[in-house]
Amino acid sequence: MQQIISLLLENKPGALMRVTGLIGQRGYNIESLTVARTLDATLSRMTIVVDVEAAIRAQVIKQMNKLINVLQATDVTEAPSVNREMVLLRVRAQQPSRTSILKEAEIFHARVVDSTMEGFALEVTGDPEKLDEFIDVMRSYGEIEVTRSGIVSMSLENKKLRLSPPVPTGVPQEEYALEEAE
Amino acid sequence: MSEFRTGTTVKQASSTNTNSMSTLLSGAKILLECLARENVECIFGYPGGVTLPLYDALFDSPIRHVLVRHEQNAAFEAQGYARATGKVGVCCATSGPGATNLVTGLVDAMMDSIPIVALTGQVSTKLMGTDAFQEADTFGITRSATKHNYLVKNISELPQVVHEAFYIAATGRPGPVLIDIAKDVFQGNAHYTPVAEIHLPGYKVYNEGHGGQIRRAAQMMWEAERPFIYAGGGVIAANASNELRQLVEALDAPAVCTLMGLGALPGSHPNFISLPGMHGSYAANMGITHSDLLISLGVRFDDRVTGRLAAFAPHAKVIHVDVDPSEIGKNRHADLPIVGDVKRVLPKLTAELKELEPACRAKNAAARQAWWKQIREWKEEHPLVAETSPTEIKPQHLMAEINRLSNGKAIVASDVGQHQMWCAQLIRFDEPRLWLNSGGLGTMGFGLPAAIGAQFARPDKLVFAVVGDGGFQMSIPELATIVNHALPVKIIVMNNGYLGMVRQWQTLFYNNRLSQVELSSFPDVEKLAGAYGFKGRTVESVTEMPKALEDAVSEPGPYLLNVKVSPMENVYPMVPAGGAISEMVLRPPQPVEV
Numbered sequence: 001m002q003q004i005i006s007l008l009l010e011n012k013p014g015a016l017m018r019v020t021g022l023i024g025q026r027g028y029n030i031e032s033l034t035v036a037r038t039l040d041a042t043l044s045r046m047t048i049v050v051d052v053e054a055a056i057r058a059q060v061i062k063q064m065n066k067l068i069n070v071l072q073a074t075d076v077t078e079a080p081s082v083n084r085e086m087v088l089l090r091v092r093a094q095q096p097s098r099t100s101i102l103k104e105a106e107i108f109h110a111r112v113v114d115s116t117m118e119g120f121a122l123e124v125t126g127d128p129e130k131l132d133e134f135i136d137v138m139r140s141y142g143e144i145e146v147t148r149s150g151i152v153s154m155s156l157e158n159k160k161l162r163l164s165p166p167v168p169t170g171v172p173q174e175e176y177a178l179e180e181a182e
Numbered sequence: 183m184s185e186f187r188t189g190t191t192v193k194q195a196s197s198t199n200t201n202s203m204s205t206l207l208s209g210a211k212i213l214l215e216c217l218a219r220e221n222v223e224c225i226f227g228y229p230g231g232v233t234l235p236l237y238d239a240l241f242d243s244p245i246r247h248v249l250v251r252h253e254q255n256a257a258f259e260a261q262g263y264a265r266a267t268g269k270v271g272v273c274c275a276t277s278g279p280g281a282t283n284l285v286t287g288l289v290d291a292m293m294d295s296i297p298i299v300a301l302t303g304q305v306s307t308k309l310m311g312t313d314a315f316q317e318a319d320t321f322g323i324t325r326s327a328t329k330h331n332y333l334v335k336n337i338s339e340l341p342q343v344v345h346e347a348f349y350i351a352a353t354g355r356p357g358p359v360l361i362d363i364a365k366d367v368f369q370g371n372a373h374y375t376p377v378a379e380i381h382l383p384g385y386k387v388y389n390e391g392h393g394g395q396i397r398r399a400a401q402m403m404w405e406a407e408r409p410f411i412y413a414g415g416g417v418i419a420a421n422a423s424n425e426l427r428q429l430v431e432a433l434d435a436p437a438v439c440t441l442m443g444l445g446a447l448p449g450s451h452p453n454f455i456s457l458p459g460m461h462g463s464y465a466a467n468m469g470i471t472h473s474d475l476l477i478s479l480g481v482r483f484d485d486r487v488t489g490r491l492a493a494f495a496p497h498a499k500v501i502h503v504d505v506d507p508s509e510i511g512k513n514r515h516a517d518l519p520i521v522g523d524v525k526r527v528l529p530k531l532t533a534e535l536k537e538l539e540p541a542c543r544a545k546n547a548a549a550r551q552a553w554w555k556q557i558r559e560w561k562e563e564h565p566l567v568a569e570t571s572p573t574e575i576k577p578q579h580l581m582a583e584i585n586r587l588s589n590g591k592a593i594v595a596s597d598v599g600q601h602q603m604w605c606a607q608l609i610r611f612d613e614p615r616l617w618l619n620s621g622g623l624g625t626m627g628f629g630l631p632a633a634i635g636a637q638f639a640r641p642d643k644l645v646f647a648v649v650g651d652g653g654f655q656m657s658i659p660e661l662a663t664i665v666n667h668a669l670p671v672k673i674i675v676m677n678n679g680y681l682g683m684v685r686q687w688q689t690l691f692y693n694n695r696l697s698q699v700e701l702s703s704f705p706d707v708e709k710l711a712g713a714y715g716f717k718g719r720t721v722e723s724v725t726e727m728p729k730a731l732e733d734a735v736s737e738p739g740p741y742l743l744n745v746k747v748s749p750m751e752n753v754y755p756m757v758p759a760g761g762a763i764s765e766m767v768l769r770p771p772q773p774v775e776v
């Protein structure tokens with residue numbers, strides 16, 4: 001089953017590689033991945049869709065949370081969340097199909113972003129299954145070309161984000177732990 | 183050695199330690215300042231093109247540098263230093279081949295949770311990605327070989343990164359951290375002010391353990407009829423040996439220490455059984471199999487311990503205490519998980535146990551007495567004792583003699599193979615950080631450099647490097663390091679003429695078809711040691727062996743003793759791969775009488 005993982009991570013070189021490395025080293029394929037910075041430009045929000053065996057799903061999340069650059073990794077597959085994807089689609093469309101294509105596009109709330117004699121470029125967002133349908137419908141009109149963004153996900157739960165406080169330097173190693181306890 | 187003891191004065195020698203005014207320094211010097219602030223007294227390393235500026239700065243630095251003879255050994259020596267002390271070990275290599283040579287040592291440290299910081303040089307930022315001379319993608323290559331790694335392209339990041347690296351290496355579940363530093367960062371200049379604090383918002387260290395869980399764990403311990411303690415390397419990493427002992431005594435349960443945990447509970451402690459697992463004792467494995475509560479402390483249910491997982495501790499509820507949440511439930515479901523540092527959690531557990539004791543102690547007293555009786559019977563039925571022979575040196579006999587001379591106190595760094603298993607079975611360790619071995623990765627070539635690192639850290643200690651004739655030949659270059667620094671390491675080669683552990687598996691599971699395991703052409707050790715300028719000897723006679731060992735120990739300098747042992751001996755007990763630990767084979771098949 002496909003698992004949707006939402007991560008909050010530091011916006012730093014290598015951070016992405018650490019996350020994808022965890023998945024890659026087990027031989028799992030990433031179905032989709034989106035990442036961009038958050039309101040706080042030092043952080044990124046990432047959504048990964050991956051087909052991981054049910055038995056090790058929790059383990060993978062724990063190991064992601066262990067990564068130094070990862071502030072929070074959450075499995076949102078079954079949690080309350082909104083999942084959306086965007087599709088850019090070009091369809092060859094000459095008369096007489098042009099009007100019916102536009103009608104179909106309207107049903108899916110797609111927008112025309114480019115229109116030429118040969119056809120249209122359409123933009124549509126929605127949940128991934130709806131987009132599959134949209135693509136199928138458009139294919140019935142002729143040759144199409146598609147770019148999908150991959151899922152972006154937002155959790156609807158109020159999860160507490162616990163961040164570690166700064167630590168003083170120049171403390172003898174044995175005392176690190178004591179410092180933290182206070 | 184006396185020069186070395188002054189290592190603790192490094193801090194005072196640091197030029198910026200006493201004033202917080204900023205000074206214009208080169209990146210190389212800034213790095214050394216930061217290392218001094220981390221109380222680094224010693225770096226194990228090997229120079230090269232891009233680290234030239236660093237080595238130039240080291241020339242005037244009070245930090246000691248040990249020139250190894252291969253970078254892999256730099257990582258192992260840093261590990262030996264860290265394993266023997268608990269402090270962060272530091273190693274250093276140049277870009278490209280220097281860095282790639284470190285990789286095995288990093289993975290080894292990762293597997294055994296050993297805190298080291300590796301410094302590598304990288305080509306200048308403008309050359310990165312151009313296949314420049316000696317360029318390798320060290321940052322990419324070591325991503326999965328480290329707990330965390332850094333690529334420093336800007337001198338202003340350097341102090342922050344160095345302090346973060348030491349903090350990450352030493353805290354939580356310890357591990358290796360690598361810092362890859364571009365040559366122009368070493369060469370550049372910047373105003374240096376010591377960094378006051380570091381901020382790692384996503385680095386979570388869970389130390390304390392959940393109070394409610396701890397209380398429930400204590401209740402479960404009193405409710406159990408057949409409690410059994412399974413302690414591992416985590417107890418040593420946390421310096422929690424005293425805390426472990428107090429818990430063991432409060433509950434009065436039998437305890438095993440894993441290959442990584444030997445010495446966590448003194449080997450002479452009456453509750454200590456042995457190591458468990460593939461080459462564990464009968465009592466250890468039967469104890470786990472029949473227990474009704476497995477108290478698992480700083481362990482990771484490694485397959486070499488558990489054998490077939492479904493048959494591991496089949497009647498037991500599991501309490502699992504570990505600082506790393508991703509270990510909980512990884513291999514075995516934990517009925518009661520406690521995420522925390524054993525150093526913090528065990529005293530609380532012991533306190534809870536004591537509080538509950540008056541109400542609970544009597545309840546299962548009879549069952550527990552019967553449990554101890556059963557454990558003692560198992561111990562007596564198949565004890566771990568060293569076989570001897572009047573005509574040849576049995577490998578077990580050699581280990582028994584090393585044990586006699588060590589008397590629970592020497593540092594023993596082992597290589598990987600049969601000798602490692604016999605050491606673990608037959609040498610007693612009464613303190614933590616005496617037994618150093620490559621447990622998780624099982625890396626041949628570990629033992630000798632680990633002994634060197636340990637001897638640098640503990641000049642006061644008797645240090646044995648117990649190695650096989652195979653692994654020794656992976657480490658021979660390091661004899662020069664030993665001689666250079668007059669380290670009195672006692673190298674004991676358990677010479678069976680074979681890659682013994684592989685030979686054992688070929689004998690037992692591949693119809694004794696011995697393929698590529700014979701080690702002919704072993705060098706004459708007297709000449710070999712002599713060529714390096716120290717003493718070596720081969721001993722073949724069982725009557726001379728004990729005295730030969732004593733002579734090696736009483737020699738003030740290093741000593742290389744090559745002990746020819748019976749070649750075809752196998753390590754028993756043995757749990758065949760994939761078998762249940764209760765189904766261990768106890769002894770070699772006896773010859774059938776006709």
Ligand SMILES: Cc1ncc(C[n+]2csc(CCOP(=O)(O)OP(=O)(O)O)c2C)c(N)n1
Nearest residue numbers: 599600601626650651652653680681682683
């Ligand atoms: C670097 C490395 N290569 C290969 C192995 C596989 N291996 C495990 S034990 C062993 C034999 C070791 O022989 P020796 O050093 O003579 O020790 P013995 O088993 O004879 O005591 C080998 C080859 C390993 N553990 N590490």
Ligand SMILES: [Mg+2]
Nearest residue numbers: 650651680682
């Ligand atoms: Mg051998």
